[in-house]
Amino acid sequence: MNVFRLVKNVVIGRALNISDQNIFQHMSLVALLAWVGLGADGLSSSCYGPEAAFLELKTHTYLSLFVALAAIVTITVICASYAQIIELFPTGGGGYLVASKLLSPTVGVVAGCALLGDYVLTIAISVASGADAVFSMLPPAWFNALPAFLSALPADEKIKFYKLLFAAGLVVFLTLLNLRGVKESVLLWVPVFFIFVGTYTFGIVWAIASHFAELPQMAHGVMSDVQATCLDPQIGLFGMLAVLLRAYGLGAGTYTGIEAVSNAVNTLREPRVQTGKRTMVYMAVSLSFVVGGLLLAYLLYHVQPVEGKTLNAVLFEKITLNWPASVSRGFVIAAMGSSAALLVIAAQTGFVGGPRVLANLAVDRWMPTRFATLSDRLVTQNGVLMMGGVALLIVLFTDASVSVLVVLYSINVFITFTLSQLGMVRHWWRVRTTHPEWRRRMCINGLGLLLTGGILILLCVVKFDEGAWATLLVTGVLVALAFWVKHYYHGTQKKLHRLNELVAAALAEDGLAEEKMPPACDPLARTAVFMVNGFNGLGLHTLLSVARMFPNVYKNFVFVQVGVLDAGNFKGADEVENLRAHSRREVERFVNYMGRRGFYAEAHFALGTDIVDEAAKLCDVIAEKFPQAQFFAGQLVFKDETLISRWLHNHTVFELQRRLYHHARPMLILPIQV
Numbered sequence: 208m209n210v211f212r213l214v215k216n217v218v219i220g221r222a223l224n225i226s227d228q229n230i231f232q233h234m235s236l237v238a239l240l241a242w243v244g245l246g247a248d249g250l251s252s253s254c255y256g257p258e259a260a261f262l263e264l265k266t267h268t269y270l271s272l273f274v275a276l277a278a279i280v281t282i283t284v285i286c287a288s289y290a291q292i293i294e295l296f297p298t299g300g301g302g303y304l305v306a307s308k309l310l311s312p313t314v315g316v317v318a319g320c321a322l323l324g325d326y327v328l329t330i331a332i333s334v335a336s337g338a339d340a341v342f343s344m345l346p347p348a349w350f351n352a353l354p355a356f357l358s359a360l361p362a363d364e365k366i367k368f369y370k371l372l373f374a375a376g377l378v379v380f381l382t383l384l385n386l387r388g389v390k391e392s393v394l395l396w397v398p399v400f401f402i403f404v405g406t407y408t409f410g411i412v413w414a415i416a417s418h419f420a421e422l423p424q425m426a427h428g429v430m431s432d433v434q435a436t437c438l439d440p441q442i443g444l445f446g447m448l449a450v451l452l453r454a455y456g457l458g459a460g461t462y463t464g465i466e467a468v469s470n471a472v473n474t475l476r477e478p479r480v481q482t483g484k485r486t487m488v489y490m491a492v493s494l495s496f497v498v499g500g501l502l503l504a505y506l507l508y509h510v511q512p513v514e515g516k517t518l519n520a521v522l523f524e525k526i527t528l529n530w531p532a533s534v535s536r537g538f539v540i541a542a543m544g545s546s547a548a549l550l551v552i553a554a555q556t557g558f559v560g561g562p563r564v565l566a567n568l569a570v571d572r573w574m575p576t577r578f579a580t581l582s583d584r585l586v587t588q589n590g591v592l593m594m595g596g597v598a599l600l601i602v603l604f605t606d607a608s609v610s611v612l613v614v615l616y617s618i619n620v621f622i623t624f625t626l627s628q629l630g631m632v633r634h635w636w637r638v639r640t641t642h643p644e645w646r647r648r649m650c651i652n653g654l655g656l657l658l659t660g661g662i663l664i665l666l667c668v669v670k671f672d673e674g675a676w677a678t679l680l681v682t683g684v685l686v687a688l689a690f691w692v693k694h695y696y697h698g699t700q701k702k703l704h705r706l707n708e709l710v711a712a713a714l715a716e717d718g719l720a721e722e723k724m725p726p727a728c729d730p731l732a733r734t735a736v737f738m739v740n741g742f743n744g745l746g747l748h749t750l751l752s753v754a755r756m757f758p759n760v761y762k763n764f765v766f767v768q769v770g771v772l773d774a775g776n777f778k779g780a781d782e783v784e785n786l787r788a789h790s791r792r793e794v795e796r797f798v799n800y801m802g803r804r805g806f807y808a809e810a811h812f813a814l815g816t817d818i819v820d821e822a823a824k825l826c827d828v829i830a831e832k833f834p835q836a837q838f839f840a841g842q843l844v845f846k847d848e849t850l851i852s853r854w855l856h857n858h859t860v861f862e863l864q865r866r867l868y869h870h871a872r873p874m875l876i877l878p879i880q881v
Contacts, residue, residue, distance in 0.1 A: 235476040238485040243400045244393035244555055246490045248464025251553035254546045256458040257501040258518040263454040269432040274454050275502040279495040281658050285465050286491035288655035292469045293483040298778055301470035302623035303567050309630030318626045319568050320685040325619035326561030330598035332616050333553035335607040338374040340547030374607040382595030385558040388584050389474050396552045403545035410526055411500035418507040456665040463620045467560040473778045562590025566774030572696040573689040575855050579773040581816040587774055614674040621663035628656035706744035723805030732762035734833040738840040739768050742796040749841035752877050764801045764808040765829055768794040769821045787814055819862045830872055838874035
C-alpha cells in the first residue's frame with residue numbers, strides 16, 4: 208500500500224487539504240490561463256480549418272475573404288452569446304444546464320450527451336492531428352532502424368504503426384496529467400501556447416505590413432472572382448453560394464471549444480463571471496485574428512498547395528524566404544512545431560469540459576453518481592478516466608486517422624450550440640417585461656441560433672453519407688442510456704420513500720414521549736457506533752434493528768457521518784461551509800433522538816472526498832475512546848439486482864468493513880431490503 212501511495216504521489220500528486228481556506232484560490236484559473244486551457248481547441252483548428260476552406264474554393268481564392276468575414280462574425284456572435292450564458296449561469300453548466308433550465312430536462316440531456324460525444328472526439332482528433340504533424344516533421348531515415356518484428360512491413364505501414372502508438376501514448380499521458388488537476392495540466396502548456404500565438408501573430412502582421420500597398424487591389428480581385436463565378440454557366444450565382452457555404456462549413460471546427468468556458472466557470476478565479484467574460488474576449492479576438500489573418504495572408508502570398516506540406520508551412524516559408532537562413536529555419540520550426548504541439552494541447556479542452564458535463568449529468572441522476580465524485584486531488588477522477596479511456600478506444604479503432612475522425616467531428620457541438628441559443632432566446636422573451644435590455648440580448652442569442660442552427664444543418668447534409676450518421680447514432684444510444692439510468696434512480700427513490708416514512712414516525716413519537724435525562728458517559732461500557740448519511744429512514748432502520756437484536760446491551764450510542772464533497776457542492780468556500788453545517792445538523796439529530804430516550808450519545812463528522820478514508824479515521828478515534836465499541840452500518844438490498852444496477856450504487860460500507868477488519872475492529876452490516 209505504501210508503494211502504491213508513493214507511486215500515486217509521484218505520478219498524480221499528493222492529496223489536497225480541503226480545510227485550506229485558500230484552496231479555491233490556488234486551484235482557480237485567471238483569464239489568461241483559462242484562455243490557454245480552454246482556447247487551444249479553437250486556435251488549433253487554424254492549423255487545418257482556414258486551409259480546408261481556402262482549398263475548397265479552388266481557383267476562386269478571392270472568395271475566401273467572404274469566408275473569413277463570415278467566420279469572424281460567427282466567432283464574435285457565439286462568444287458574445289456564451290458571455291451572456293456565463294452571466295446568467297455563474298456556477299457553470301454550459302449548454303447542458305441552459306437547455307435543462309430554459310427548455311426542459313429532456314432537451315438538456317440531449318445537449319449534455321451531444322457535448323460529451325464532442326469532447327471525446329476533440330481528444331481523439333486533436334491527438335491524431337498532433338501525431339500527424341509531429342511525424343510529418345521527422346525525416347524518413349529515422350524509421351529505418353525499427354525492431355525486427357516490423358521489418359517485413361512496408362515503410363508507410365511502419366510509420367503508421369508508430370504514429371498510432373505515439374497517439375495512444377499521448378492519450379494516456381494527458382489522462383494522467385489531468386488526474387493531477389486542471390491548473391497543473393494547463394500550466395505545462397503555457398510556453399508552447401504563447402510560442403504559437405507569438406509566431407502566428409508576427410507572421411500575419413508581417414504578411415499584411417509587407418504587402419500593405421496591395422490591399423486596395425483585393426477589392427478588385429474579389430469583384431473579378433464574383434463576376435467570373437456568377438457568369439460561369441457551370442456554377443452561377445447559386446453555385447457560388449453553395450461553394451461558399453461548403454467552404455464555410457469545412458471550417459466549423461474553429462468554433463468548437465468556445466462553449467468550454469461556460470461549462471468550467473467554477474474553475475475560474477473570482478469574480479468568476481468577469482473572469483469568464485474576459486476569457487471569452489481573449490478567445491474571440493485571437494480566433495478571429497488568426498483565422499481571418501491566415502486567409503488574407505494566403506491571398507497576399509498567392510499560396511499554392513505543396514505535396515507533403517500544409518498551407519501554413521508553405522506560407523511561413525514564403526514569408527521568411529528573404530530572411531537569413533538560420534533565422535528563417537528557426538522561425539518556421541518554431542511556428543510549425545508549436546502548431547503540432549497545440550493540436551495536442553487542444554485535447555485539454557476535452558479533458559476539462561468533458562468530465563464536468565459528465566459530473567453535471569451525474570448530479571442530476573442522468574449518469575451513474577460515481578461520475579460526480581472527486582478524488583483527493585479534487586478532480587472528477589472517474590470522468591477523466593472515462594474520457595481518456597473512450598478516446599483511446601476511438602484512436603485505436605480508427606488507427607488515429609484524421610480523415611476518418613474529421614467526418615465524425617464538430618456535429619455534436621452544434622447540437623448543443625443550437626439548443627443553448629434556443630433556450631436563451633426563450634429566456635429573454637419570458638423576461639421581456641422585467642429586463643430593460645431584453646431586445647439587444649435576444650438579438651445576440653437569436654443571431655447565434657440562426658448561425659449555429661444553419662451550420663448544424665449544413666454539417667448534417669454534407670457529412671451524413673460520409674459517416675456522420677455514426678456520430679448521431681452513438682449520441683442517440685447515449686441519450687437512451689441516460690434515460691435508462693434516470694428511470695432506474697427514479698424507481699429506487701420511490702422504493703426508498705416508504706423507508707423514509709420512519710422519519711415522520713420518529714418525529715411524531717418524539718412529540719409524545721416523555722423526555723429523559725441522558726446519563727454521563729461511561730467509556731468502558733458497551734458502545735454501538737453507527738455509520739449514517741443524514742437523519743433518514745436507512746439510519747433509523749439500522750438503529751432500531753440493533754435495538755431489537757441486542758436489547759439493553761449498549762449503553763453508549765455514537766453516530767458517524769462524512770459529508771462528501773463532489774462536483775455538485777464543491778463550487779466555493781461558502782458551499783463547503785454549507786455542507787459542513789448540514790452534516791453537523793443531520794448527525795446531531797440522532798444524538799438528540801437517543802438523548803431524549805435516556806441514552807448517552809455523541810456525534811462525529813468530517814468532510815472529505817473519500818468516505819471510507821474519512822470514516823476509518825473517525826472510527827480509530829472512537830475506538831480509542833470506547834474500547835468496547837461495535838460498529839454498525841445498513842446496506843440497501845434491491846430485488847432483481849444485476850451487475851449493471853449494482854454498479855449504479857456505491858458499496859462503501861463493504862470497503863469500510865474491510866478497512867476496519869484489518870484494524871481488528873468488528874463491524875456488522877445489516878441488510879435492509881426495499
